[in-house]
Amino acid sequence: MNALSSIAALLLSVLLLLAGNAMIGVLTPLRASLIGFSDLKIGLLGSVYFAGMLAGTLAAPAIVRRVGHIRAFSVFVAVAIVAAIMMPGWERPAAWMLCRGALGFVFAGIYAVIESWINAKADNASRGALYGVYQIVTFAASAGGQLALRGFAPDSFLPFSVAGALLALGIVPLAMTSVDPPVAPKSIRLRLPWLIRLAPVSALGALVAGVANGALFALGPVYALQIGVDPSGVPLFTAAIVAGSALGVYPAGRISDQMDRRAVMVATMTASVAVEIALASFRFSGAPLITMGFLVGLTTYTLYTLAISHANDRAKPQDMVAVSAGVLFIYCVGAIVSPLLASLLMRQYGPAALFVQASLVHAIMAGFALWRLLAEPNKPRAPAAAIP
Numbered sequence: 190m191n192a193l194s195s196i197a198a199l200l201l202s203v204l205l206l207l208a209g210n211a212m213i214g215v216l217t218p219l220r221a222s223l224i225g226f227s228d229l230k231i232g233l234l235g236s237v238y239f240a241g242m243l244a245g246t247l248a249a250p251a252i253v254r255r256v257g258h259i260r261a262f263s264v265f266v267a268v269a270i271v272a273a274i275m276m277p278g279w280e281r282p283a284a285w286m287l288c289r290g291a292l293g294f295v296f297a298g299i300y301a302v303i304e305s306w307i308n309a310k311a312d313n314a315s316r317g318a319l320y321g322v323y324q325i326v327t328f329a330a331s332a333g334g335q336l337a338l339r340g341f342a343p344d345s346f347l348p349f350s351v352a353g354a355l356l357a358l359g360i361v362p363l364a365m366t367s368v369d370p371p372v373a374p375k376s377i378r379l380r381l382p383w384l385i386r387l388a389p390v391s392a393l394g395a396l397v398a399g400v401a402n403g404a405l406f407a408l409g410p411v412y413a414l415q416i417g418v419d420p421s422g423v424p425l426f427t428a429a430i431v432a433g434s435a436l437g438v439y440p441a442g443r444i445s446d447q448m449d450r451r452a453v454m455v456a457t458m459t460a461s462v463a464v465e466i467a468l469a470s471f472r473f474s475g476a477p478l479i480t481m482g483f484l485v486g487l488t489t490y491t492l493y494t495l496a497i498s499h500a501n502d503r504a505k506p507q508d509m510v511a512v513s514a515g516v517l518f519i520y521c522v523g524a525i526v527s528p529l530l531a532s533l534l535m536r537q538y539g540p541a542a543l544f545v546q547a548s549l550v551h552a553i554m555a556g557f558a559l560w561r562l563l564a565e566p567n568k569p570r571a572p573a574a575a576i577p
Contacts, residue, residue: 198366199306200323202359204330206266209355210296211334213273215427216348217289218410219420220280223344228411230282232532234289235407236525239399241290243521245297246514247379252298253305258370259363262302265295266360274353277346297517304513306370308501321442324494328435328486335428339421384515387503390451390561394496395519397554401489401547403524404531405430408543411532415540416472429479433486441491442498450499451562454492458555461488465548469541489551493520 221231253261272291279285307323334355341348385392413426437457445453464484473481497516504512527546534542 196307196310196319196323196368198362198368199303200326201362202262203303203323203326204359205355205362206269206299206359207327207330208334208337209273209352209359210269210292211331211431212338212348212352212355213276213292214331214406215335215338215410215424216352217276217285218407219338219414219423220344221285222411222414223420224280226282228532228536229529231411232407232528233282234285235403235528237286238289238293238407239403239521239524239528241293242297243293243518243525244290245294246301246518246521248294249298249301250379250511250514253302258302258306259366261298262363263360265298265302266356268295269299270353270356273349273356277349293521297514297521300517301513304497304517305509308509308513318439318443318446320494320498321439324438324442324490325435328431328438328490332428332431332435335424335431338424379515379518380511381515381518384500384512384519387512388496388500390454390558391496391500391516392519393557394454394492394499394554395516396523397550398489398493398496399520399523399525400527400550401523402493402520404527404543404546405485406524407528408531408535411535412540412543413478415535416478417474418478425479426482429482430486430490433483433488434490435486437487437491438494442494445495445498449562449566450495450502451558454495454558455555455562457488457491457495458551458558461485461551462548462555464488465544465551469544469548472541489547492551492554 217234218231221234226234249261249265252264255261256264269292272288272295276285276288279288303323307319310319334352337351338348341351381392409427409430410423413423414420418426441453441457464481468481468485493516497513500512500516501509531543531546534546538545
């Protein structure tokens, strides 16, 4: 059985789960803005989601070790369904923060199961490409979920119900698979110093990805509203970002299987800085805005894939849950802080501040990856295995 067929059921579950989560992710700030939540409270909703995710990175390895990958996955999804369907009947900031925190917590567990499963079926010569396929499915699901919002009134309860239904269906493929799950992790401790020593570029990459993606995830819809996009058009901008991400991750992962992943990071982060400076400097609208959103996704969202692939290249098979949890933990640290900071900067300096912040951290990432590449060059990689 080749690596791709061994994760087919997992990818189908990912497709359903991420479509549901994407609907909620865009609907939350959009609806919160329409019902009068302040920018700071909307930023807090994004921060609380990632705070829950950070807590989940601490708890997920223990849960997986106790009950196994498939049963842990089912538990996480069940809690996500409850949080999703509670939100439209409980439109208060504190209640939404509780639901968003719960969603963040369980999606940390879901990602830990998914990523450890994928990495257990890959080797160093195919990991980037296989992870790229997973990211394509992830971003395709996210784009589909966001575009599906155009069929619903943003003040209706129905999109939350549809999102809950997609989450529920996401349990089915993985629960029915006959493929053996990965070996349960031997250790349940989060080992950040070990991870930083193992792959310092991956550690900073996860932090930078969290800072940039967390702010964009939480405040991208608010940015679009503030520059004059109609509420019904906001999902086109956010879906364009995701579409770019879907098309960027596989080529970046595939190329990085054949050369030093850090060199690919330098190239993609340099390109992302150029795009973000353009968005911060000019006010786009219509098709040009959608194009710029696509380019943001095409360049910036490769970083997490490259970072986790680089870390897993250096890890042992029994350490892959620890790597996934550790990289996600660092990502969440950045994603907790950045929506709050970006919301304050946007209030003070306008919507362009969102992309000023992102361009600064991506420039730092490009510089650090280049320094490490020059200081510690790697030997050439073996040719990548074919991924059908």
